[in-house]
Each structure stands twice: as C-alpha cells, then as structure tokens.
Amino acid sequence: MSIFDTVIKGGLVVDQGAILHADVAVKEGQIAAIGADLEGEAKRTIDVHRKYVLPGIIDVHTHPVYLDDLQGTSEAAAHGGITTVIHYAYAKPGTGLMEAINQFRQDGESGSVLDFALHGGLFDPEHQAEEIPMAVAAGVTSFKMFMTYAKLKWMTDDYQLMRAFDIISQAGAMGMVHAENGLATDYLQDKYLQLGRDPKEVFVATRPAVLEAEAVNRAIAMAQVAGCPLYIVHLTASEDIEVVARAREKGYRVFGETCPQYLTLTSKEIFAQGALAKIGPPLREKRDNQALWKALAGGVIDTIASDHAPKQKTKEDDFFVAAYGSPSTETMFPVVYDAGINGGKLSLPRLVQVMCENPARIFGLYPQKGTLQVGSDADIVVVDPALTHTIEQKTQHSYANYTLYEGRTCLGKPILSMQRGEVILEKGTLHTSPGHGKFLRTDTKDSAEGFFAKKKQK
Ligand SMILES: [Zn+2]
Secondary structure (H helix, E strand, O other), rough: EEEEEEEEEEEEEOOEEEEEEEEEEEEEEEEEEOOOOOOOOEEEEEEEEOOOOEEEEEEEEOOOOOOOOHHHHHHHHHHEEEEEEEEEEEOOOOOOOHHHHHHHHHHHHHOOEEEEEEEEOOOHHHHHHHHHHHHHHHHOOOEEEEEEOOOOEEEOHHHHHHHHHHHHHOOOEEEEEEEEOHEEEEEHHHHHHHHOOOHHHHHHHHOOOOHHHHHHHHHHHHHHHOOOEEEEOOOOOOOHHHHHOOOOOOOEEEEEEEOHHHHHOHHHHHHEEEHHOOOOOOOOOHHHHHHHHHHHHHOOEEEEEEEEEEOOOOOOOOOOOOOOOEEEHHHHHHHHHHHHHOOOOHHHHHHHHHHHHHHHHOOOOOOOOOOOOOEOOOOOOEEEEEEEEOHHHHHHOOOOOOOOOOOOOOEEEEEEEEEEOOOOOHHHHOOOOOOOEEEEEOOOHHHHHHHHHHHHOO
C-alpha cells in the first residue's frame, strides 16, 4: 500500500474537459494517483467536499516592472490561486534582449514565490532581434512587439516587425503582438486634442476597435508570410474576433488571448474611474464583452491572462499623462469565475482549458503544468464555489492603491493551492518564500502544430 504525501479527498476534479468526483494523491511533488476513494495512507489528508479541484492556474501575461516587482507580482498572483506566471522580460531601447532575460531570470530565481517563465518583450527589435536565437536556447521562445505607442517610441514599424517575425520563424519560436494601429491613433489624438475635447472622450474616440482589428489582421498576414505562429495578446473587441476566426479557418497558426477587464468592464469605467481605467487597448462596450465570452466558449479565443501592470496614479490625474495599466492578476480568477461560470457564459471545464491547459500547451509547459495527470507537477487549486467575497483594494496584495473591481462581489474563490506538492496558499495566507519558484523553459517550436492537430481530432 503506497504512502502518499497528501491526499486531496472528496472533491470535484475539473481537468481535460470533464468534471470527475475523485481524490487526488500527491507524492514527491507530483500527482501520484487520481481516482474515487483512493486507498493508501497519507501524511496529510485535505477534505475538499463540495469544492472544485483544478490544475494550478497559469497567468501568461504579467509585467513585473511597475509598482509590483517580480516578487510582488508573484505574491499577488499566488493570492489569486495562480501557480505559474509568464512574465514579459522587457528589453527597453539600449538594453540587450539577453541582458533583460538574464536579469528577469535572476530576479525570479531570487524573489519569485511561484514557478515562472519569460517572454521576450522587444522595444527596439532593430537592435535586439539578432539575439532571438540565443534567447530560444536559453528557454525563452515567445517574443512580443508593440504595433502602437509611436509617441512613446515603443512602436515597431512593419519593416522591423517583418524582420523580427522572419528571425523568430527561423529560430522555431513564436511571435506576439500588441495589435493597435499606432500612427493612425496618434494622428487622431492630435486632431481631437486640438479641438479641446474631454481627454477621456478623445481617448475612446481615437482608439476604435476597427484600428485594433486592422493591426491584428496585418500581424497575422505578416506572421503567415514569415512562417511563424502568432499569439495575439489582449483581444478586446468583436471586430478582432472576426479577423482571428477567419485566419483560423484558413489554418493559420494564430492564438488569441483576452483579459478579465475586457470580459467584464466597459468604457463606462473610463468616465467613472478616470485615469485608473486607462489601459491599452481601451475598455470597450457591452457587445464586445459578449462577443469575447462567445469566442472563448466557441474556441476562437484560447487563453485568459491578466496583463497585470499596476501603475502609480489617481482617478483625477491628467488622462493623457497618466500611465497605461492596472493591477489584475489577483482578481483574475474570482472575477472570471463569477462572471463566466455563475453568469452562464462558460462551462467550468472550458474555463480550466483557457486558464490552465491551453496556456501550458501553447508555451510548451504541458503536461508538467496545466493538467492533473499522474506524473504532472502537483500544482493544484481548490476552489470553493460557495464562498462569497467582495473585492477591495485594501485587502489586495498589489502595491497599487486601486483596483478596477472595487466593491464587486464575487461568488467562488480559490481557498487552497499547491505548488509541486507543497501547500502555498491556505485560507488567504501564503506559505511560501521568495526564491521558491523555479524558472521554466518554454518551448513553442511544435506547440502550435500540436495544439491545432488536437483541435482537428475533436
Ligand atoms: Zn501587457
């Protein structure tokens, strides 16, 4: 009779498209057995009757360079039931790509409380893209460029984007874009600001969804010509979805991500919360929320991630001077669970797919992460579907002095999580220390082929 380290007993296991009444046994950091009424002694038994047992949640879109550093971001994420994070290693102009990656990896290995991987973020691909093969060899295999923010000098033009995709393709890696038409937006902004209109109105009017969809389409076309798979971060609008759906019908290797804020908030927040609700791309309309939920349920959008980027600002700040971004990793799961599951937009197995399985598959971490199979890392989240709680900035763990969800009541919350078999979150308290997290090498060489081949079988 085998002796387990821990048995998670009597819960409803949600994994691989199904919900199963089963116990989960953990041994030496891995899933050792799954089944009804598992026999065998355990050092600890955790009774999870009437609770859901999910694979650890993976947040593949975080920016640990603002109010929350890498340690702080991982702590906020861990409080939200996340067990693996993929951060953007931002290489600002004048910094080498490998220099940035090495620094982020070092910060993570000394400070992260969660297992983590990295994407490259290239602000100056003209001088940084040659380092992409080196990054791939170092276990960083996805690379983001901005198609917008020309005024901030963050924008990659089409010449450099095409070149970067070409290099990414030859390196067997994955391209990523923030898709908005930067120059068109800047022209419109200059024009409308001269008219002396309300900056909030100008912000919304100068970033129409169709200019995002145009950039999505352009990036897809260029990645297709270069021959690299493409992952489009934070899709926000129904116009985007039409473009992505059309590309997927043609068999293009395109992945789509959206975020809790684009699923649950609208441009009304920009007028209610001022600069706090300044994020890029902007919050859109109710019909877009609905289209995104539908695309998630129907398989056109593959992942939900947070885009956690807490900045120092207040509601009253000058709107165009204030920074883009908001905290969102800790609130991600409860907000999506409440709106998606309790709101009847998404099935629970599909939620697990878009927050656990797909992120792991797309970035080559599966089945070590993203699933509860025998031999997988024992990264586990227990969710109490009957726990009601209200989101308030003062109980959040980000250093941000605001949350866009202040006062929102959610039903359902992660109450316990494990990383590699150790309990790291229990009843709101973290039991893990900086440096506990391990660096994970991603691998996107064949992940798109695998992902779409599996989709076809269904
Ligand atoms: Zn982002």
